[in-house]
Amino acid sequence: MHKAGWVFGDLKPDNLIVTGPPSKIRSIDVGGTTIQGRAIKEFTEFYDRGYWGLGTRKADPAYDLFAAAMIIINTAYPKRFAKTTGDFKQLKMMVRQKKELLKYEDVILNALQGHYSSAGEMRNDMLQLTSLTISLAVLKLEFGRMNGHIILSDEISPDTWKLLDKSTGEILQKANEKVYSGNQLEFYAKLVNRLEELK
Known part of the structure; x- marks a missing residue:
């Protein structure tokens, strides 16, 4: 117009x-x-x-x-x-x-x-x-067989995926030992804070 x-x-x-x-x-x-x-x-x-x-x-x-x-x-x-x-x-x-x-x-x-x-x-x-600045980088799931059916035998949680912060290039993952060595609470706290920013 x-x-x-x-x-x-x-x-x-x-x-x-x-x-x-x-x-x-x-x-x-x-x-x-x-x-x-x-x-x-x-x-x-x-x-x-x-x-x-x-x-x-x-x-x-x-x-x-x-x-x-x-x-x-x-x-x-x-x-x-x-x-x-x-x-x-x-x-x-x-x-x-x-x-x-x-x-x-x-x-x-x-x-x-x-x-x-x-x-x-x-x-x-x-x-x-x-626009979202976080995307799913990696998702790993385990499957198994039960009574002839393929079933998901894993959880969907930060233990099974990695997120990419597109604004910084940082991979958000629990297994990132350089950043989160032995401190899972630090990882989860940072992840929650980052996701809160998207609301």
Whole structure:
């Protein structure tokens, strides 16, 4: 839409539907769509940058991206919240008060301040935050026969697999004696902490 010279304008959860599978987000109620450069025709205060004193109501891609950031904030505040100081400081404080938003803080704050020139730029930053940095490197399992059937005769645990931390290149495994020599608790503690970061 932005590449075609238009802005959605009244971007909010009420104007979005999720279809699928595979999951896709579709926008509805396109009555507020506006040609870039003109004044926004329809808006909802909570998602409007002008309401928060963070920009004009002139149609540009950053207007929609501000609203997208407010939709993300809205997921942590289903009933929304009232404007008090009504500025960037209030919105930043609201983001930092919710654990589920902290991982996305930089992207949200950049969008609120109009730092993204395109939706693709914001999307790329979001994908970097949500992409997994740990992958399964090795999985070893033992099988046996019982009553003519092949059965799994091993457990699935850190004892039987190795993980690769793609951000550092480190192999996470109990058998890594150089790092975890004789200290299984150290290995499990580090592994749990690393997996917690992915939540």
